[in-house]
Amino acid sequence: MALKRVYKAAALNEDVGSNPSAPVPPFQSTLSESSSSPNAPPQDHKNGSLRQTKRMKRLLASDPAAAERMDYRRRLGLARRDDDIPTALQLFADVQARDIDIGSEGFNALIALLTTFERLEDADKVLTHMRRKQFSLTEATYVCMMRALALGGRQPEAAEDLLREMLAGGLRPRLRSYSPIIVGYAEQGKLENAFALYDKMLAQDIEPTETELVALLRVCSGEGGGNVEVDNFYRTLADLQDLVLEPGEGAWEAVAGWFEKRRERGDWAVGHDQAAKSGGRGKDRKAALAQTPSPEMSVRRGVVVDEAGVCSGCGTVLESIQLSSEAANELMTKVEELVLADRAREAEWARFKAWLRGPGGGGRAPEFDTVIDGANVGYFQMNYAQAPPHVNYEQISWVVEHFVGMGKKPLLVLHARHVDSRRVPPGYIALVQKWRERQLLLVVPYRNNDDWFWLFATVFKGGRTLLVTNDEMRDHHFQMLSQRTFLRWKERHQVHFSFGGYEKGGGRSVLIQVPAVYSKCIQGPGSGKAAGGREDENWHLPSAGDDKWLCVQVRREGATRAQSDGGMTEKS
Ligand SMILES: [Zn+2]
Structure with missing residues (x-):
């Protein structure tokens, strides 16, 4: 075993070609640990090179099989660095034919390369080979496969099967393990699958980001072919309000799109059954509110808020929301x-x-x-x-x-x-x-x-x-x-x-x-006073880039006003 480790280190650090200092990409990390975006392409950590010691050279001379394994890993590393798919596939064909042990890391690197270019079938062959030969898959390799399957391959179900396998194998999931599958389901309008997986992710104490939340909001407006969904929309909007201070354009469009879609369909009764069944608190109450007959609704993009906190679109006075x-x-x-x-x-x-x-x-x-x-x-x-x-x-x-x-x-x-x-x-x-x-x-x-x-x-x-x-x-x-x-x-x-x-x-x-008199954050009903004291449902979303706001106003005279901030904040 000790011998093997020596060779691995040599393979990772060996000189390349005529340039004695050119680094060879190591296999260890198929995804950067600190990668902030779950959908960012896999990256290598580049190591500096070390000269082969005399001892290593002696070992290589005395063990040709080890030398060959090392050579394959090195060439695979180069193919990956150069995005050279044909060479990588040729190397893999040899590896299969002659049963060369390039180690888990070698196979993981191969999968990372193939999935980056959405060569799903080829990646799957590597995966099958690894399983047959009982090489272990890393979380990063699962992520590569799941992302390629769920997003590029439009097979989120197959990706979720892999996720289950990964969890069963005791690997610790992260946001990036769930994110592509949730987004993949949402893009196909598979609302129930998307939210079921979202709930599983939350149960693992993994916090979503704007990426997943926007995908979930969009699927609620029937994008991808589903129905307009009320309960899950309000619940996701509350999560967005809680987690994202200044939402981006995608969130604006997802929220505006949902309200516009409902107005377009004149279909305010959707979600009524669930809301009626589950009583009258929190998000259920909001859902119940949303099916009050024929409210008047305005969606205004790019409104401004004056120094006193008054929205130029609907006249609502935005509030200063302090921490509880x-x-x-x-x-x-x-x-x-x-x-x-x-x-x-x-x-x-x-x-x-x-x-x-x-x-x-x-x-x-x-x-x-x-x-x-x-x-x-x-x-x-x-x-x-x-x-x-x-x-x-x-x-x-x-x-x-x-x-x-x-x-x-x-x-x-x-x-x-x-x-x-x-x-x-x-x-x-x-x-x-x-x-x-x-x-x-x-x-x-x-x-x-x-x-x-x-x-x-x-x-x-x-x-x-x-x-x-x-x-x-x-x-x-x-x-x-x-x-x-x-x-x-x-x-x-x-x-x-x-x-x-x-x-x-x-x-x-x-x-x-000094800070504005109002908070620059998503403000919903319960955190804004409508002009003239009406009981309206107002949503105001600031923008990450500038001082423009999205203003959504639903007028429902006589309706009970819903609270919406989940106890995170209180008015000052
Ligand atoms: Zn407004």
């Missing part, structure tokens, strides 16, 4: 978890939390309603050639005084190294001292990340507390927060800033961009 206290607590818990991953920070963090409780809670924190990320303000546009190594204390001061001037109560968060009297340039020691005396300053202890302190303080304070920073918070450590919660929170609280011209007092004017 539950979601906010969850966010704080996660931040705390990340901070306390290093137990050495425990005591300081506990002190910070006690301080944060303020006079009302036995802590010493002053009242504040605006948290300033001091380092971000202090380093803003400070990356020019002769910039000083320290933060720009004047910029920080301008921003602090700007908010004081607005009647706000700022809390300036700065890391200890920026306010340590041994480090602050002499000219600014007095300024820093003033901040301390005015109780504006929260000093982040050494060995701590100031990001967590300003973030936690702002979430803790809740309400309409503002966070002043141009940091888009996309770093890896922010990525560890639940994005559906964090992005919603950020949209409501972040204030961007820049500086204008110099003013009489010597400082520069501060320009700020």
Whole structure:
């Protein structure tokens, strides 16, 4: 066994042709682990090459069969790199005829190549050969086959058979294992299969993305030949609302298309039976609402929303939707978890939390309603050639005084190294001292990340507390927060800033961009007030690229208004 591993390593790293440094694609990874799109083409991880050691050369000379296996794997790797199907098929024919063991990875690579070019029949032959010879299939190979079958081959049922086989074999499924089959079913109008598989995926705790949700919404409007479906439409729309902050064009068309299709058919009774049977809560209630006789409906694409939050299409006032206290607590818990991953920070963090409780809670924190990320303000546009190594204390001061001037109560968060009297340039020691005396300053202890302190303080304070920073918070450590919660929170609280011209007092004017009075997210009934107090069903979908909205309005005078946000959010 040890011998085999040596050869495998050699095969993966062997020099190619006349160029001694050209890498050979390794077989290991037929799909990138980090591939974000479940439908992206398979990719190789490219390794650098290693020279053959004398020991390997000796081994090769003494074991011609191993040398041949290695050579086949190498040539297959090259064929895959060059998308050379004829050569790959010729190699496979030899492998079959002479029963050469190119290993699971060799076969997996072959399948990845063939399915990329939708050579389903050929890929299936490799699969059959692998099974006969009892080579194990990887999750990535299953994904290649399932994707080719479900999407290119339009055989989602066959793909789902493979998925079942994969699960039975104990391989862990991922989004990419389900996604192509759900989309494949949806494209063919096979609504029941699509949703049954979607439910299985959710049961595995796998979160869908916009791709699957849009496919499911589309199949609900009868695209692909099915019926217009009510229950599943509203349920999927609620999932979209929950998971996607700014939907793309595909989602707009799927939602608009569904309402238009219903209007076109005048068929509002679809789904009535299910809705009646299952009582009157949540999505069922919405479904029941949807079959009220002949409502008036408008679908408007590309409307705008003014500064007061009024939709130019229907006059609805969009709302500011804050995180529920539950979601906010969850966010704080996660931040705390990340901070306390290093137990050495425990005591300081506990002190910070006690301080944060303020006079009302036995802590010493002053009242504040605006948290300033001091380092971000202090380093803003400070990356020019002769910039000083320290933060720009004047910029920080301008921003602090700007908010004081607005009647706000700022809390300036700065890391200890920026306010340590041994480090602050002499000219600014007095300024820093003033901040301390005015109780504006929260000093982040050494060995701590100031990001967590300003973030936690702002979430803790809740309400309409503002966070002043141009940091888009996309770093890896922010990525560890639940994005559906964090992005919603950020949209409501972040204030961007820049500086204008110099003013009489010597400082520069501060320009700020505060969050809109309404949330830029999908707003449905229960999260928007219709003009004139009508009980309407309004849907507003923002767009990812610009400030345009999709506005859908269903007027049903006298109908009971449905709630739609699943407890994630609350009105502020
Ligand atoms: Zn509207």
